[in-house]
Amino acid sequence: MTEKAKLEGVERSAILLLSLGEDEAAEVMRYLTPKEVQKLGVSMASLQRVSRDEAEAVLRDFRQRLERQTALGVGTDQYIRNMLVKALGPDKANSIIERILQGGEATGLENLKWMDARAVAELIKLEHPQVVAMVLAYMEPDQAAEIVHYLPERLRYEALLRVATLESVQPNALRELNEVFEQQLSGSANRVNVATLGGVKSAAEIMNNLEGSLATNIMAKIKEQDDDLAQKIQDQMFVFDDLVGVDDRGIQALLRDVPSETLIFALKGASPDLREKFFKNMSKRAAEMMRDDLEARGPVRVSEVESAQKEILAIAMRLESAGQLSLGGSSGEAYI
Template sequence: MTGVQRAAVLLLSLGEEDAAEVLKHMNAKEVQKLGIAMATISGVSREQVMQVISTFGEALDKQTSLGMGADDYVRKVLVQALGEDKAGSLIDRILLGRNTTGLDTLKWMDPRAIADLVRNEHPQIIAIVLAHLDSDQAAETLKLLAERTRTDVLLRIATLDGIPPNALNELNEIMERQFAGNQNLKASSIGGVKVAANILNFMDSGQDQVILGSITQVDADLGARIQDLMFVFDNLADLGDRELQALLREVPNDRLGLALRGADAKVKEKITRNMSQRAAQILLEDMEARGPVRLSDVEGAQKEILAIVRRLADQGVISLMASAEEMV
């Protein structure tokens, strides 16, 4: 079972009230993924349930060691669970008393609703909003904005260097919610070149290069830095064998075959080399047997796989930075 399926089994084992209490502490995307898994999972044996519970108990036992301060404990557990990047802002909100309820509410909204909310606002405000969202949600929102606005917004995201509380106040006024945070708080560390690169990774093919080209015209060095951090499907060939094998365990075969229809020969060779001979043969036969497919379907499958790549990178299973260094 995948990690999401194991989590679903655990929550289903807890009962309605306890499961609801756990879900209250998750973000929108996590709740959606777990909800789908809980609704669709079936055929789970008693032995599998006991194994999930046992594994969870062992993990919990390791994370509840005594003898350290509460702050250190929270920081350690969150970093282990989410990775350094994702845990950073959450740790700040918990340990420094931040309140970004308004921003978090946006993560439950449809990209079109977010675009309608901010399209007439100053590009700096739009940049703050998108920088706080997950990269795929931010990309979908960016697509719905005017073309002349996209480059300006992404340029501002890439050059964000901390957000003062008064900027968060202005954002919450847009959402007609009063910002309840302390004016003496430190700047919020969202945005930056990496966030801009991740958003571009989720843009449609062609749109990403148009925006990146416009940014490069304004600031060639910044454009190059964003380009260096962008991870595209053909970069799968630069992953290590163990990393690629970990990725392949998470990707359904039908989506992999569709994604490889538009891939470089180097990527196809690297992927099939990291599969069993029989599995590789079946994959290639399925690709040959499948009739013509739409380019948009191929790109959609590739983006799904790239989303898994980023999730595994956030979990520390694979390293995109190491792949970039190998390319250089």
Template sequence: MAEPQLSGTQRAAIILLTLGEQQAADVLKHMSAKEVQKLGIAMTSVSAVTRDQVVDVVDDFVETLNQPSGLGPGADEYVRAVLVQALGEDRASGLIDRILLGRNTSGLDSLKWMEPRAIAELVRNEHPQIIAIVLAHLDADQGAEVLKCLPERVRSDVLVRIATLDGVPPHALNELNDVMAKQFAGSQNIKSSTLGGVKVAANILNFMDGGQDEAILGSIGQMDDTLSNQIRDLMFVFDNLGEIDDRAMQSILREVPNDKLAVALRGADTKVKDKIIGNMSQRAAEILKDDMEARGPVRLADVEGAQKEILQIVRKMADEGTIQLIAKAETFV
């Protein structure tokens, strides 16, 4: 029987486990909170790998190290090309700016290690524009969790400000980062920022609970209908699953529990149902259909909740590079 293929995160975890405690700790110091969490989980879950798999991973790592590094006069272009190829233009742009333009937002970065509710308490009494800058700096899922903890009356205002952010003046970001840096150890030396935008707002809404995203979009629509439509067009929603390729769908189905599918598909578009059932074995498809029929009527809130849970699994797989998603305007890569 062929050994299961290891993900990039699992391979990285194996490398860290072979380094020793001090060396692994030194590597983790240079990673973000989300990366540390992801690698930590992977390091606890790779105990079942075989010796041959470990040898293959280490051999590949050594081979990579022996390849040309890209150092020299063209190093900036090399780093930019590699990051764009790995992450996509949009997701790589902020990271490229920090690396190549010398940005250091240590005060704001410290928030990524905090619980969303604690961040919400920290910014609750700040001006909505400040809250928008903070949320735009966080990862989309963490930003969504913070938004959930804020009063409903400010959510739409904050998201509109995120969507309409078009760069933050250096002095303003310096001031904000300085305030955060004083509360958490760190220094700051910020040149400029390209935080925010419609895609950032859409990605944050993607992680909101069922019903909350539509409520916020509705409020935004009352203020600016065009902006509301722009955000909606960039969101990856459950119906977009009907547009992904079969290979990605098969990978998703291996991770999603059948009971969640049976509930989520009750409110799904026909195209999504056909895509999912078409990528299942005949036996599995029959079981799913029987399960859906046996359940009887299902509350709309339960359907939306199941769809959100499946989308969270899908987005996690996309973030890990296991699958590629294409939304209406390539929100994900």
């Protein structure tokens, strides 16, 4: 196995940033999401000894990838703006565009995205459930799910219930909420432009990122209070086995971005139909190797399987946002 193959993608990125030096690495970090910064930071801190061969392999791979890029040097404001809007949609892209192109500081609510989930939960746990719902709806689904994990049990389902029924927020209310967190976090007073916040889809995305037992308990409590709403959320939720409904082109796009080790863990808990879906979109040799690896792996912890499946779902949702595959709801017709 080569040095490059031994390293996970995030470890290679960490080695690259450590090789760049503080100023250059900091400049790169400015363009990453809070979640990416956290993952890279942990990886950089945990690196012990990196051999010269490993470092050279990472730098060589980066140079080769860079040389293959065709858009290098375009770099205009309009190019960056168009790229971010296409990748993230206009709502999510606006705050990032403001910070990158105009050098704007993060707003009070935006600053929460850079905080540890436990710290955010501690900050909002005594707030009214409606305020908690607004904060959760403003976060990315995986971050919101982490925060929910640390909230008091009673507040969890109340907040998710309100996220699902939240359609829009008055600008004044959002502005006031933003100012409160700016004061608490000593942030700067910038304007937030959000037309819609929350809704059934937002609640479903957060639920998708919760661990299985926690999601089941919260859904049961929502169902007790509002059965129709619980069903609407359930219909919008997308679970790993629903990938069987993705077309072959989408599965192939997904396979290009998913590490083999992650796929092995995920497929340990997948249905036979979904396993075959992945196998038939690999080369014959790759499929045979994957089957052998699955058999050789033996029993694995449920938590490891769920973690791998969530990681793949997150990649699938990112690819859907970029228009590279199409995800149907859990109630959609599957292709066997």
